[in-house]
Amino acid sequence: MTPAAVAIEPAVCGGISHLAIQVTDAGRAVDFYGAVLGAGDTTIADWPEPAETALALPSGQVLAFGTADSEGTGEDSGAHQAYRCSGTARAGILDRLNAEGITIHSYHEDRPAEADDPCYFSDPFGNRVQLVWGPWQADGIAGIDHAGVQASDIEWEEEFFIGRLGFPVDHRVGWNTADYVRARAWAEGKEDMAPGTRRLDQRYRDIPGAEPGSSRAVARPNMQIFLRLGEGVLGIFLATRHRQEPAPEAARGTPRTGIEVDRAALDGWAEKLSAAGAAIEGPVRHGKGAPYAASLYFRDPCGNFFEFCAPAEAGT
Amino acid sequence: MAEVESISHSGICVHDLKEAEDFYCKVLGATLHSRVNFKTQDALRGRSIHTTLALDDYVFAIMLTEDWMEVPDQAQLRGANRTRHSFCVPKTRFPEILQLLEAHNVAFEGPVTHPAQGPFGESVYFRDPTGNFLEVLWRRDEDVTYNTVQPLGHGGAG
Numbered sequence: 001m002t003p004a005a006v007a008i009e010p011a012v013c014g015g016i017s018h019l020a021i022q023v024t025d026a027g028r029a030v031d032f033y034g035a036v037l038g039a040g041d042t043t044i045a046d047w048p049e050p051a052e053t054a055l056a057l058p059s060g061q062v063l064a065f066g067t068a069d070s071e072g073t074g075e076d077s078g079a080h081q082a083y084r085c086s087g088t089a090r091a092g093i094l095d096r097l098n099a100e101g102i103t104i105h106s107y108h109e110d111r112p113a114e115a116d117d118p119c120y121f122s123d124p125f126g127n128r129v130q131l132v133w134g135p136w137q138a139d140g141i142a143g144i145d146h147a148g149v150q151a152s153d154i155e156w157e158e159e160f161f162i163g164r165l166g167f168p169v170d171h172r173v174g175w176n177t178a179d180y181v182r183a184r185a186w187a188e189g190k191e192d193m194a195p196g197t198r199r200l201d202q203r204y205r206d207i208p209g210a211e212p213g214s215s216r217a218v219a220r221p222n223m224q225i226f227l228r229l230g231e232g233v234l235g236i237f238l239a240t241r242h243r244q245e246p247a248p249e250a251a252r253g254t255p256r257t258g259i260e261v262d263r264a265a266l267d268g269w270a271e272k273l274s275a276a277g278a279a280i281e282g283p284v285r286h287g288k289g290a291p292y293a294a295s296l297y298f299r300d301p302c303g304n305f306f307e308f309c310a311p312a313e314a315g316t
Numbered sequence: 317m318a319e320v321e322s323i324s325h326s327g328i329c330v331h332d333l334k335e336a337e338d339f340y341c342k343v344l345g346a347t348l349h350s351r352v353n354f355k356t357q358d359a360l361r362g363r364s365i366h367t368t369l370a371l372d373d374y375v376f377a378i379m380l381t382e383d384w385m386e387v388p389d390q391a392q393l394r395g396a397n398r399t400r401h402s403f404c405v406p407k408t409r410f411p412e413i414l415q416l417l418e419a420h421n422v423a424f425e426g427p428v429t430h431p432a433q434g435p436f437g438e439s440v441y442f443r444d445p446t447g448n449f450l451e452v453l454w455r456r457d458e459d460v461t462y463n464t465v466q467p468l469g470h471g472g473a474g
Binding site for chain 2: 172174175177180203204216220222223239241
């Protein structure tokens, strides 16, 4: 991707509006997220994607479940979804997870905002879930805090999201020596790190003079970039193995990250995305009762699905 | 006759790749050629982490070190810590370099005037954000053509 020739205006958005994740059983997903994670049982009848089941979160954000034959994002990648809850709600969620026999992890990520008291587990479909707690009032998870996706080319993602769309950087990982020194601590077993944050690269050959086979593996931080989406954050992790991407022309699918924008801005976003060479669909107007008036669907250069959506006005 | 022709490129080791990219591109006017280790195939092959930059016909890589290097006291602006890279500008543009350094709050020593019988006119000494020693100078023999600069990638056939 050729760098943008001119400085781009900073992106304006209202944060993460919804996440669509991949599950093998939508009914079971509603039970798990509604009862075990305490999100409640309010489903959205007029959700624009007929193949998805949508659960309303107390924050007004939405968690949608798209059914697929295969399981979710995989436990070996940096892809995950993080939800906000209060400390009291977290204690209840952890009790229910324990009762379900679900393993809870306390490994760390690199982003400073996530350094304290980490908590991770996997849903029944292989999606990695993180709980972030703070002053949010709800009996269970209150809303979406951030999401992580994986990408085969971090440079393309930087150029696309920062250079072309104007999203600001929250944090970068893998650009400085301190990250590499810290990665060795992980390889030596001194630090427990979340999947997708570290890797053991294999050099072509040993360091000259070293015992054959003894020095090929080198511990490294896995490249990551975190973007601010309003009050939410999108983490992009370098994929550590190749994966099948959707067809180049596919602009709409699951899993998907929804980003709230103004209705009047959708056409402008469509122009920016087209100029960046992205596959788009829309803007698509939604029917009465849908939580969004219209959506613009697109995919990033590495095949992740996104949606800019404009909230429906009250009474429409 | 020397066995080699000229310097092809060089590597400058840095502690922060992003900071170094910004410095060499925004202060010295380098252009970005390519980055390594931002793609899955690079990660799978265990490649080094570096960015290739170009300053006119000179290509160099800023290489991220995976260990901390010893760095002389930041107050020292002139010296050689393993190497010192020295870049050349025409005499008429030398004052612009001083203005650029001042505009970007880069501390420097100089201009230092060299002996009149030598090839160097004046130098200014400064450091990159990691602490590598750098120099920009103008040459008294800038109108003399010693060897025609070949296009990049000529492979020595010119």
